[in-house]
Amino acid sequence: MARFPGKGLAVLLGCLVLWEVLARRSGALVLYFPPASQVLATLAAILGNGELLDHIAASLLRFAEGYALAAALAVSAGLCLGLWRPLYALFEPLIELLRPMPSPATIPIAILFLGIGDQMKVAVTVYACSWPILLNTIDGVRAIDPVLLNTAATFRLGPWERFRKVVLPAASPQIVTGLRVSLAIALILVTTSEMVVSNDGLGFYILDLQRSFQIPEMYASIVALAVIGYALNRLFLTLDGWALAWHKGLTRKEEIL
């Protein structure tokens, strides 16, 4: 069903060409603004000599750990809090207190307790990612149509069966939304924590390249990071589309032209 993204690719190509031309014409500014061809060549170089790959691996590992841990913890917690009102009431003020605080603010405190190693970065990532997942999961469970729950009751479903066959599927679109949002957040926090204090990882690498004025390499690494982010997003969308095909069908916008 995917149409060939001809226009999109054309515009992308156009932007690259524009980049190339403007950079070459920029005179002295070319130091800050290397042409696309140079950036891509540099990208190939740093990929080839393994330097970039090391940093990518370090970042991806932290990302994966943080994201997976956050997903496991937050979905479980969200389901519990969504299903049991008294439990939610217990934690609600705490949640409302912590929630508005921007997650990067936990970096200093994490450094304090966990030092400057991987543990700190993963911990910060887990904290930050957990929020969208937790909140969306709670919302998803609480927003389940009472008619569905009544249906489960009239069919005399046991609690575990009801959870598995009604609650979980009904809440899953919302849960997936939370998972999608925290994907981006995980990347942000990993990158940030690497910029603030680290000696490896893409965040560190990019900042370091800027400081040592290796500008083409800096751009090349950012391109790599963009591609990774894009790929992760696409991967997520594919899994999402496959697992939630029913929901897509239900909410498909009719294209009337």
Added chain:
Amino acid sequence: MSRFWGSRWSGFGFLLLLVLVWEAAGRYGWVHKLFFPPATKILVSLFQIVASGEVLGHVGVSLWRAGLGYGLAALVAITLGVLMGYWRVVYESFEIVVELLRAIPPPAIIPVAIVFLGIGDQMKVFIILFSCAFPILVNTMDGVRSVDPVLIRTARTFGLGQGALLWKVVLPAASPFVMTGLRIALAIALILVVISEMVGATSGIGYFILDAQRSFRIPQMYAGMLVLALLGYTLNRCFLLADARLMAWHKGLTARQR
């Protein structure tokens, strides 16, 4: 008694309990005193930094940066979002470029911004603009694309020109979605202002917290975090108030539809 357990009071009670535990832990050395100053000490520190105006200066700077970036992002992203959402051709053409740029974690743009703009306010405003623009753009686009075609045809049958159509019909119809994007971007603006201040700055609340940690003024660090949480909460409340006012019609509509 069972009334207590389902209500708000249990939550406040729980919170109070946590604070008391914290206080005890700090006071009686259950945990390293340095890392866990008693709650009272933190509150004293909070009072000090607010009263001396020290933290308010930093907060002001952060708000200025975040506000400017947010405002500019809204302007640019809503305009682009309407154009991309309304004309299929524009959307299909720019989709890939937008998705690629959007995939870059904003902190990664900071070094580039530093190269071009130094480490001053301009850099931070640019970063915030960059990061906030995408959620607003995506949600605006979504909103515009879901405007009912009947509404558009109605406007056309009444002879509205393209400009009036976009301004008077499409934008208001898409506004609930735009508000969603603006709400998300608000949180992002705060996050990014803190990040940019931690990576390269000498002022702002993000810098304040990190600096406090580095110079081991731990109570001040915690106090700073509280200030930041309060700031986030206040901004959110303001937004919700504005949202309730502006979107009253939408709230009513969706309530009916249920």
Added chain:
Amino acid sequence: MLEVRELRKEFQPLSGQPVVALGSVSFRVESGQFVSIVGPSGCGKSTLLLCIAGLSRPSAGRVLLHGREVTGPPEGLILLFQEYNKSLMAWRSVLRNVRFGLENRSGMSRVEMDAEARRYIELVGLKGFEAHYPWELSGGMQQRVAIARALVRRPEVMLMDEPFGSLDALTRIELEDALLRLWESLRATILFVTHDIEEAVYLSDRVYVLSCRPALVIEEIEVKLERPRNQLTTREDPRFIQARHHVFELISKEMAKG
């Protein structure tokens, strides 16, 4: 004054042969007439109206208004949509919705437009509801707002796409008579699409029966009943019954074919 000449409209689905919605539709409407178009559901009546209103380009044939070809929404012609609730603006009150008909058009001031809008709101029987929002009103009332909004423009021609189709029988009767009264006082030309045969005969001077895909005008039936019409006496008139019988026969034959 309104002429449809050999109008043809094809749609190209994703795969397969083109679907011919309108085969070759031709008819004329004189000024000030009330004309109905009936046909089985899904046989292209809405498509026909969209073409006449200049909102959809025909594959062949032309629409002429006062001798001039229609290539876009023409001056003096308004289309009222079947989904009237989607064509009203949820973010505007009833007053502002009706006022919309005048905005960007006349050189009137806000005050003048409001006054005019109020006149027509009263005319359709919704006095007192000016400050309400569309979604606070019942279906029949919403339909009246849509009608008022069109009327405030004093169009020469009104195209109505099954306006009373989704309303209950009693509301329908009420609105049929209300429409006739409005039509008589404003002397506009009305082109009324419906699947309800009785309604068509009751309201119109002429009824056009449309065939199924590809749509053609099977027959033109002149309704020679006196005005003003009356829900009881007119519907018992033998000429009414005869006309109804004739139309019903034609449509039954059509539906049997499909």
